[in-house]
Amino acid sequence: MSHHADIPESQRDITDVYCFAGNNGTVFVINVSPLQSSGFDPEVYYEFKVDTSSPLDYLEDITWRVTFPGGEAVKVEQLTGRAARDRDATGKVITPAEARLGQVVTCTDGIKLFAGERGEPFFNDPRFTVATRAALSTGTNPNYTALYPAQNAFQNTNVSAIVLEVPSSITGSGTIGYWGNTSVKEHGVWHQLQHAAGPLVGFIWDFSGGSAGMDFNASHPKDHLKGRPKNPGSDPASGFWGQVRDTTAAVVAARKTFADPPHGKGTPKAYGAYVADTVLPDVLQFNVGTSALWDPWTKEIQNGKGLTECAPDSMYALVLNEGLTMGLTYKDATGALLDHFPYLSRPVTGG
Numbered sequence: 001m002s003h004h005a006d007i008p009e010s011q012r013d014i015t016d017v018y019c020f021a022g023n024n025g026t027v028f029v030i031n032v033s034p035l036q037s038s039g040f041d042p043e044v045y046y047e048f049k050v051d052t053s054s055p056l057d058y059l060e061d062i063t064w065r066v067t068f069p070g071g072e073a074v075k076v077e078q079l080t081g082r083a084a085r086d087r088d089a090t091g092k093v094i095t096p097a098e099a100r101l102g103q104v105v106t107c108t109d110g111i112k113l114f115a116g117e118r119g120e121p122f123f124n125d126p127r128f129t130v131a132t133r134a135a136l137s138t139g140t141n142p143n144y145t146a147l148y149p150a151q152n153a154f155q156n157t158n159v160s161a162i163v164l165e166v167p168s169s170i171t172g173s174g175t176i177g178y179w180g181n182t183s184v185k186e187h188g189v190w191h192q193l194q195h196a197a198g199p200l201v202g203f204i205w206d207f208s209g210g211s212a213g214m215d216f217n218a219s220h221p222k223d224h225l226k227g228r229p230k231n232p233g234s235d236p237a238s239g240f241w242g243q244v245r246d247t248t249a250a251v252v253a254a255r256k257t258f259a260d261p262p263h264g265k266g267t268p269k270a271y272g273a274y275v276a277d278t279v280l281p282d283v284l285q286f287n288v289g290t291s292a293l294w295d296p297w298t299k300e301i302q303n304g305k306g307l308t309e310c311a312p313d314s315m316y317a318l319v320l321n322e323g324l325t326m327g328l329t330y331k332d333a334t335g336a337l338l339d340h341f342p343y344l345s346r347p348v349t350g351g
Contacts, residue, residue: 010034011041014196015159016122017180019284019304020292024112025167027343028064030180030196031120033160039101040068040115044184044193045087046162051177051283058177058221058281060084062170065091066115066162074099074115076107076164087183087190104341110167112341118161119334119345124312125150125326132316133204139250142320150326156334156348163342168288177283178304179221192218197282198302199294199311204319205244212243221281232277233270241280245272248319257321263297264321275318278302298323307337307344 077091102116135142227239249272252258292304335345
């Protein structure tokens with residue numbers, strides 16, 4: 001699972017987000033409804049958040065707000081500047097009135113949209129995820145031996161996908177930051193249901209039940225570094241950053257890998273600080289027009305997130321400071337990826 005088990009209402013549950021170079025611009029993906037592709041909730045805002053500041057300030061400068069009025073129609077509003085951070089603001093509608101699910105839609109200014117059922121691109125054996133989460137919660141050394149051979153639990157399943165392809169005339173041609181949210185207004189109050197960017201971050205670190213004591217899904221990236229001390233490798237820390245540092249430190253201390261090359265540090269806490277600085281703020285940074293890859297441990301690259309890398313392997317290795325592979329590849333995912341928009345594989349029958 002990446003974000004596949006974060007919230008119980010499947011139509012509101014972001015399984016994953018992706019950011020990579022397409023044929024005609026940058027591709028942004030939000031997938032929801034894991035394992036069953038139950039469609040979209042007409043009461044929910046599906047929000048594509050993009051930071052175009054240089055340097056990044058982890059505040060959204062553009063929001064594409066996707067809604068599904070009536071269940072079959074699809075509407076996208078583009079909000080910029082302060083309006084991008086205001087859920088009560090009204091944006092510029094960029095979709096034609098006849099936009100519907102399952103269609104490739106040409107929007108204003110050359111933006112392309114697809115919303116509908118697709119094959120699940122994510123591949124992972126959730127037993128490894130659960131074992132990693134348990135180790136981080138207890139400060140123990142996880143044992144993965146009994147989990148082999150790994151099996152992709154998401155093979156031959158579908159998701160409900162929203163895909164945007166946006167030209168660089170809108171995003172700019174430099175480095176951008178991207179994350180996805182779902183939100184809903186209940187009794188006049190907005191509730192952010194989910195935050196998604198890097199793989200597994202909000203799940204393997206149990207922030208609500210851990211020292212952070214906060215709902216990561218309700219958070220904003222600008223708050224992810226709160227609690228990071230002046231001397232990050234030694235001083236007391238708090239918040240999301242502090243929990244990532246301290247729980248990771250406990251795992252690499254138990255595993256005795258904190259000093260191992262190529263990323264080793266002098267103390268477990270110093271290695272934990274390295275990991276916390278790697279995964280937070282939880283935003284996908286992407287250099288527009290380049291090849292996407294999320295692999296901070298093996299290749300020391302965090303550049304968007306593509307559809308072919310095994311991002312869970314990279315996250316497990318990062319937590320352990322030890323190379324680990326489940327042996328799964330994108331060929332274990334559902335269907336064959338397309339070389340054209342909307343890029344995700346066609347849905348499988350019965351998925």
